[in-house]
Amino acid sequence: MKIRALVSFSGVLSMRKGQEMEYNNEIVLQDLLQARYIDEVETPTKGVKKNEGKRGSSK
Template sequence: MKVKALVSFAGAVTMAPGEVRDIKEKVIYEDLLSAGYVEKVETKKKVTEDESK
């Protein structure tokens, strides 16, 4: 899941405020989300020519 750090923190993952990173370990990003250290970053899906029809 792509997340953006709201505060600086260190541990299994270390990030600074404003840093965006993809965290693949579900347990880690869920813990960071619940602690309020990160927020989810919405990724835009690229629309292919076939999907736009």
């Protein structure tokens, strides 16, 4: 899960305020989420919009 630190903290996982990272230990993540130390970062869906990749095909 990609997370962002809302505050600086130290322990099993250490982060500074505003830092983003990938982390996968669900037990630690749930504890930090409940304490409101972190927030999950939404990852935008990657994809190309229809006709976005075409050039000069206006004929």
